[in-house]
Amino acid sequence: MDQQEWERSPLRLNLIEDSVKRAQAGVSKIIYLPQTGSTNQVAVDLLAEGNSEFAVVTDFQSAGKGRLNRIWEASPESSLLISLAFKLNAITNLGWLNLWAATIARRVLMENFNFDITLKWPNDLVVATPDAFLKFGGILSEIHKEHVIFGIGINYSQDHSELPTSISTSIKLQNANFVAREFVIADLISNFHKFWNLDTNCNQFPAKAIMREYQAASYTLGRRVVVTLPSGKEISGIAVALAENGALMVRNEKGEIETITAGDVN
Numbered sequence: 519m520d521q522q523e524w525e526r527s528p529l530r531l532n533l534i535e536d537s538v539k540r541a542q543a544g545v546s547k548i549i550y551l552p553q554t555g556s557t558n559q560v561a562v563d564l565l566a567e568g569n570s571e572f573a574v575v576t577d578f579q580s581a582g583k584g585r586l587n588r589i590w591e592a593s594p595e596s597s598l599l600i601s602l603a604f605k606l607n608a609i610t611n612l613g614w615l616n617l618w619a620a621t622i623a624r625r626v627l628m629e630n631f632n633f634d635i636t637l638k639w640p641n642d643l644v645v646a647t648p649d650a651f652l653k654f655g656g657i658l659s660e661i662h663k664e665h666v667i668f669g670i671g672i673n674y675s676q677d678h679s680e681l682p683t684s685i686s687t688s689i690k691l692q693n694a695n696f697v698a699r700e701f702v703i704a705d706l707i708s709n710f711h712k713f714w715n716l717d718t719n720c721n722q723f724p725a726k727a728i729m730r731e732y733q734a735a736s737y738t739l740g741r742r743v744v745v746t747l748p749s750g751k752e753i754s755g756i757a758v759a760l761a762e763n764g765a766l767m768v769r770n771e772k773g774e775i776e777t778i779t780a781g782d783v784n
C-alpha cells in the first residue's frame with residue numbers, strides 16, 4: 519500500500535460532479551460543504567426550503583448523528599460523509615428503506631474495494647472476523663414528510679488510534695486497494711440514484727432480488743444474538759429470519775419468536 523495515496527485533502531467537488539455526470543444517473547444537485555454540523559440536518563433544512571432530490575457531502579461533521587441517538591465522529595477528511603434525499607413516491611414498506619440502502623452501499627463498496635463486506639442488522643457495514651465483527655460504516659435513514667434521507671457514514675482512511683471503539687475499522691485498515699474518496703462518493707451517489715429510480719418503479723418495494731441479496735450478505739441471520747431494545751430491555755436468542763417489513767425475528771430462550779423493529783444487535 520502506498521501510504522501517500524491515503525493522505526488527506528479536501529474533497530474536489532469537480533471530480534465528484536464529473537464522475538457522476540459520466541454515470542448518467544440523472545443526479546441534479548450535489549452540495550459540498552468543507553464542514554458542517556450534520557449532513558442529515560443540512561438535508562432536512564434543504565427539504566424544508568422546498569428542494570427535493572439532492573446529495574450533501576462534507577469533509578467534517580461537528581455534530582454527526584448515528585442511529586439510536588448516538589454521535590458519529592470522524593477526523594477531518596478521513597471519511598465518506600454523505601446524505602442523499604429522495605422522494606418516497608408510493609413506498610409503503612418503510613421498514614425496508616434501511617436494508618435497501620445497506621444493500622446498495624455494500625454492492626458499491628464491494629465493487630470498489632477488495633474485501634468482503636457483510637451487513638449487521640439493520641444497516642451496519644461490517645467485516646466478519648473469525649469470532650467477531652468490525653464495523654466501518656453505517657446508515658441513518660430519516661423520513662421527512664414525502665422524502666427519505668439516507669445518511670451514509672463510512673470510515674475511509676482512519677488509523678487505529680482515530681477509531682471510536684475497539685470493534686471499529688476503516689477501509690484503509692482492511693488493506694484495501696486505493697480508490698480516491700471522490701470516486702467512491704460519486705459511485706455511491708450515482709448508484710443510489712440509479713437503483714432508487716429502478717427499484718421504486720417496480721411493482722413491489724423492495725424487489726425479491728434485493729431481499730435475497732440482503733439476506734445472503736447478512737452477518738446477523740443464523741447467529742446467536744443479544745438485542746438491546748431502545749427501552750434498554752435485552753433479548754437473547756437466535757436471529758432466525760426477517761419479517762416482511764424488514765424487522766428481525768429472534769427465537770428467544772423460551773422458543774418464542776420476538777419481532778424487533780429497532781435495537782442494537784450484538
Ligand code: BTN
Nearest residue numbers: 556558582583584585656669671
Ligand atoms: C450508524 O449509527 O451506524 C449510522 C451512522 C450514520 C452517519 C452518517 S454520516 C453522514 C450522515 N450525517 C449524519 O449526521 N449522520 C449520517
